[in-house]
Amino acid sequence: MPSVAGFPAGLASLVLQASAPFTVLLGVLLLGERLTPRRALGVGVAVLGLVVVGASRADGSAGQLVPFLLVVLGAFGWAIGNLSSRLAAPPNPLHLTLWMSVVPPLPMLAVSLLVEGPAEIGAALATSGTAAALPAWLGLAYTVVLGTVVGSGIWVWLMARHPAGVVAPFSMLVPVVGISAAWWALGERPTVLELGGGALVVGGAPGAPRP
Template sequence: MTPHHLLLGLAIIFAWGFNFVVIRWGLDGLTPMMLGGLRFLAVAVIGSCFFAKPNTPLKWWFLYALPISFGQFAFLFTAMEFGMPAGLASLVLQAQAIFTVLFAILFLKEYIRPYQIIAILIAAIGLMVIGSENNDTHMTLVGFVLTLVAASSWAIGNIATKIISQKGYSANVNLVIWSCWIPPIPFFLCAYFIDGSDLMWDSLLHIDITTIATLAYLSIFATVGGYGLWSFLMSRYSASTVAPLTLGVPVVGLTSSAMLLDEHISNVQWIGIGVVLVGLILNTFGGKWLKALSR
């Protein structure tokens, strides 16, 4: 990867890692469902001006958007509202890689390699360590569990992406952007039944500049810009070269959350974080290492 393209990759890592701090700020001004609905509405309106409509049939838009856009962020935003620290959320959400492997085995009948089993077990142990240590930190068990549900929703979206590709359709950034017209519907419906119409209108009528800036970051930088650059890199380099960059996201998330949100992580949780990262690294690079050793 050229130095210029590596800088673009680092920009994506920062945008997606800092994204969790911005979400925390956004939840100070909007309810989880309103934040989700307005975010994806903004992405749809802005992104549709820059990316062509995909050739994927509408039914596959729903298969993709409902789990990965609505499900993932409805549970993530709710988790952070109910006590999941932004930094830990950025790490625990990466469990999607493990859930993706498990769901691929269940639904796509894919073969699981021994190193992937070991990686899943290591990451699971790390997650259990993090989840068990919630007495002396800001994290709640409810927030932790909801974040895991968000990660599983992301994984279901990954399986949907595989299915769409197998059907011969494009599952690229164009689908990501245009499918954002779908999640505002369930988000606003949930906001109506959970928050009530009065709170919905009040949050819109009294929206402040901080909340507008938050929505701008989440839609323009984290989604349109982030996925646009990610698609650019994926089109020029192998997936094995680009995909590992996401391992830097929780590093940025944990660091920025500690600096800007004063989040406290216990020593035991740091151990759990390290164990999870070992599992994720093994899952990402294990195949490449085995090929190198077999030569």
């Protein structure tokens, strides 16, 4: 099964939905938002789903479990970002999104230097103008324009105007696209246990708007 840093890309988009229960819990602890019984139940179900997915990835080796925990940590970071966007309440969400985009390249470059090394980075830069690099440039353009400027701008706008626990569950749309794209483009086939745990995470994402 193709994977990114030891963890399947499609499954990663599913586990990242842990950001929803994290956002609700942090909203209660840090912003004083109300935790209804419905949301509390959703948090419990989502955590159970994470345990199921984690158990499916645990084979007694750190090589399987550590990538899963890193994705969960990423979801926690996303939740902190959600609350930060709500507290910032920017009059122009696009401006905040652009300023936020200035910082991440610095730690990412540091991690790349540590993990890949200067030689690998130099080789990537040297071949960046070749036809083989075109898919990478297209992926970068998609990430920058649609994923960051458009997507994050809309997300920040929503977070500034609605309770964090109400907006966060809409991230449930991410794994639908992520798993489908990974299945089609990378040939990833998640196991039944992984899909079951993921369904619990998505289904338990609390705070969905009332009909």
